[in-house]
């Protein structure tokens with residue numbers, strides 16, 4: 001039986017199917033062994049390492065199996081409904097956050113703008129005005145619009161107009177800005193992907209019941 005696990009890259013639930021690689025024995029009596037797997041969802045490599053003593057009769061772990069790649073596994077849970085390329089950009093923005101909040105915030109701004117273009121259908125001269133259009137439209141819940149408004153404010157778009165004009169440019173960030181952008185992306189993912197999927201599933205279940213009862217279906 002394959003053990004269920006979560007891909008450390010994309011956080012999708014997958015099954016463990018690790019392949020044992022060639023062990024490497026060191027003269028001092030320990031052996032390192034790599035294990036490999038490719039995520040069936042995001043196609044990225046997952047690598048584990050373990051080390052045990054070769055000088056004892058029974059297996060004595062020096063280091064129990066630990067994840068070697070990715071070096072900083074996804075810490076934020078992303079629901080499976082979120083598709084690429086938004087998912088991939090989010091995962092990358094989370095991955096680079098500890099190393100470069102600047103790069104993370106830039107990836108997130110670009111991702112926010114892609115969602116605004118593709119899902120909200122809003123396209124303006126810059127991110128600042130696009131956010132304003134969304135806020136004014138009244139079509140998006142307040143938890144999203146308040147988050148978007150704060151992206152402009154925390155990012156100090158007035159002082160850094162480049163963040164609004166070419167959203168993916170890597171420019172200095174304010175404290176907490178990169179994390180904030182990720183939070184806003186999560187709430188947009190929920191609004192555009194997760195909640196509609198839940199509604200569609202419930203509707204399908206209800207329609208099955210209605211069909212069985214010979215009643216008119218929901219449209």
Ligand SMILES: [Zn+2]
Nearest residue numbers: 007010039042
């Ligand atoms: Zn994956």
